[in-house]
Amino acid sequence: MSNLVQELEALEGEAIAALEGTTSRAETESWYADYLGRKGRMTALLRGLSGLPAEERPLVGQTANRIKGALEARLQERQGAMDQAAMEQALAAEGIDVSVPGRRPSVGKLHPTTATQREIVEIFAGMGFQVYDSPEVESDEMNFGLLNFAPDHPARDMQDTFFTTQKDVILRTHTSPGQMRCMLEYAPEPIRVVVPGKVFRNEDVTARSEMMFYQVEGLVVGKKITFADLKGTLLNFANQMYGKGRSIRFRKSYFPFTEPSVEVDVDCVLCGAKGCRLCKHTGWLEILGAGMVHPVVLQNGGYDPAVFSGYAFGMGIERQAMMKRSIDDIRYFYSNDARFLERVG
Ligand code: DAH
Secondary structure, three states: OOHHHHHHHHHHHHHHHHHHOOOOHHHHHHHHHHHOOOOOHHHHHHHHHHHOOOOOHHHHHHHHHHHHHHHHHHHHHHHHHHHHHHHHHHHHHHOOOOOOOOOOOOOOOOOHHHHHHHHHHHHHHHOOOEEOOOOOEEEHHHHOHHHOOOOOOHHHHHOOOOEOOOOOEEEOOOOOHHHHHHHHHHOOOOEEEEEEEEEEOOOOOOOOOOOEEEEEEEEEEEOOOOHHHHHHHHHHHHHHHHOOOOOEEEEEEEEOOEEEEEEEEEEOOOOOOOOOOOOOOOOEEEEEEEEEEOHHHHHHHOOOOOOOEEEEEEEEHHHHHHHHHOOOOHHHHHOOOHHHHHHOO
């Protein structure tokens, strides 16, 4: 038998042993280059083929092909086993547990002011009120003058005003100018609207007052509208907002745009009128101001006070939220503390 066949078989044995000793894919690749590559040892041996007698060549060729095939098969097997082991190791290291619950995306919610505003508007919508939009930047005339505030009347001091660099242009101090805009737009049609929105007061910020807050105004104008209508509407509101069986009481008050004027209290939601810290031991919580629309205001809005009458009311939205949800500091609403915003709403 040709020497070359023996040498090839010896090479096979050596190659198998070397392959067994590889520990990484990179090592198997250089093993391939060493034994089977274009510049490898098998190729080098086969260079001797041309020096052999023609009858010996086929056997050498067959042997070389068998060995090459066998080595390649072993190589594949070894690389497959290495890949499998690497994957098992990676899986064990990553420790994927498909039964662990996923991360919940955090879903936003309505701001407590918005939620409360919607609640209030919905209650009045149920009684047939429509929503009227009115601007936050107002004329002095609309905010005060047409609402029967005399130019130097001390009532203006109750609502410290933000002025602008433009004469007579102010930030509205209450939603009441919405009454006037609505009347001017719809006179002599009957009116039943609520006007929700932002208002501004140039005041020190304390636990009880912000310089920007929200109100809901109410206005009803028509023929034969009486104080009894106002009472019934507000009692219905108090029962829906603060719970069935609530009582309300009216205290006389003063607003330039209503006559008579009242402040309306609801029996304390916390103690049921027995007296507690929330109601300052009076048993009552003030929820809003109201009254019959002043004849001068009706007239300014385009309604003949001899024919038409009306009532109006105005309430602070944060104030309702604070009473209903026992919040003791209005500053929480706009200080962007996510803990508050998540808890309340
Ligand atoms: N505008 C008043 C305020 O901001 C609240 C108010 C009182 C509104 C009586 C009314 C009303 O419509 O009739 O303090």
